[in-house]
Every structure is written in structure tokens, then in C-alpha cells.
Amino acid sequence: MKYFLIVSFLAILITGISGFVVKPDDLEGGNFLIGIAVAAFFFLWMPIFIYHRWKNRSVKDYMLTKENIDKMRGYSKDKNL
Incomplete structure (x- = not known):
């Protein structure tokens, strides 16, 4: 998946740059x-990238429960902020 995203x-990027090079x-x-290039970036590449980055994460870790x-308060007391 990583190599697919890079390629x-x-x-x-090459398609977008070539759009600027083509004569008007x-x-x-x-x-x-x-x-x-813009449509492919926003409608194809970004959703695949977001899925790739979030596929093994738990949403509960990022919710304010x-x-x-309490963990955040304990962390700040340990660091003496």
C-alpha cells in the first residue's frame, strides 16, 4: 500500500506539472x-491515504472520555507543568 501511494x-504530481507545461x-x-490531477488527488489519493494511516487505530484512544x-491530568502532574 505504501508503494502504491508513493507511485x-x-x-x-507529474500530470499536474505537465498541465502547466502544455502550451495554452x-x-x-x-x-x-x-x-x-486535482480531482485525482482529492477524490482518489487522499481517501486511500487516510484509510492507510487510520486502519489499525482505535477511535477510543482519541475521544475525550x-x-x-484522568490520564492527561496524571501526565501533567508527573511532568510538573
Whole structure:
């Protein structure tokens, strides 16, 4: 999954850069490539990246429950903040 994300990011980046390089009189080809790169980045790459980063994590660790608040208070007392 890591390598897929890297390769797809590079492909999207190259597509976006090539959109700036294409001459403007080529029937709006540059704008089309930039649009495809932005759409692919936000609708394909970002959801896959977010899933990859969060797939083995528990949401309960990030919720403000009484136990987590008590842990934070105990941590600040130990560090003498």
C-alpha cells in the first residue's frame, strides 16, 4: 500500500506539472490535465491515504472520555507543568 501511494502521488504530481507545461493554444489541454490531477488527488489519493494511516487505530484512544481526561491530568502532574 505504501508503494502504491508513493507511485500514484508521483503520477498525479507529474500530470499536474505537465498541465502547466502544455502550451495554452492546445485546446485547453493544460487546464484539463491540471483538473484531472486535482480531482485525482482529492477524490482518489487522499481517501486511500487516510484509510492507510487510520486502519489499525482505535477511535477510543482519541475521544475525550473520563479515563482519558484522568490520564492527561496524571501526565501533567508527573511532568510538573
